[in-house]
Amino acid sequence: NAGVTQTPKFQVLKTGQSMTLQCAQDMNHEYMSWYRQDPGMGLRLIHYSVGAGITDQGEVPNGYNVSRSTTEDFPLRLLSAAPSQTSVYFCASSYSGDRRQETQYFGPGTRLLVL
């Protein structure tokens, strides 16, 4: 199993550009989520999905869109990149939708720099 994979590993964008961060898992996990990590802020939840076709907002959803057409994939779209979105982005998955009692498996992360 590859686990949770993310692409790209590193990306530089100009303000106003759009892009999609890819996330895929091969563990047949129902639950997937996106976090951003900033210095001193810890991990903050952006969006999450409890299954194909179902998504919901987390703590910091503004400026990001998600969709979940398959169990395996959960892409994160930046509609119009801003410098405030410079961060490290982690995708995570778990077996079921009750995150409170399920191990979260994290991908390797995508480092995004917005100029």
Place this chain on the structure above:
Amino acid sequence: QQPVQSPQAVILREGEDAVINCSSSKALYSVHWYRQKHGEAPVFLMILLKGGEQKGHEKISASFNEKKQQSSLYLTASQLSYSGTYFCGTGGVGTDKLIFGTGTRLQVFP
């Protein structure tokens, strides 16, 4: 709602012990602990559930005080490999959310 971790940073010599605390203002159903090495993804250590169930790591232990809404992570006889940032994540009662703290940076020196 973000849990508070203390201390923010710890420096140890190999073999020394450390305690990292995680405190919430909300009633807790569960507490997760993860370790993240520099430039890598967070890795699961353990989950503690309301009622006392614990899913753990072989050399690191933790406690969960439901009444005080607190958890502590105990690292005994620290090894160089323990270095990293430790995050707690708290699962609330009556919600399916899991919210992470800001992290505690642990450095172990020879």
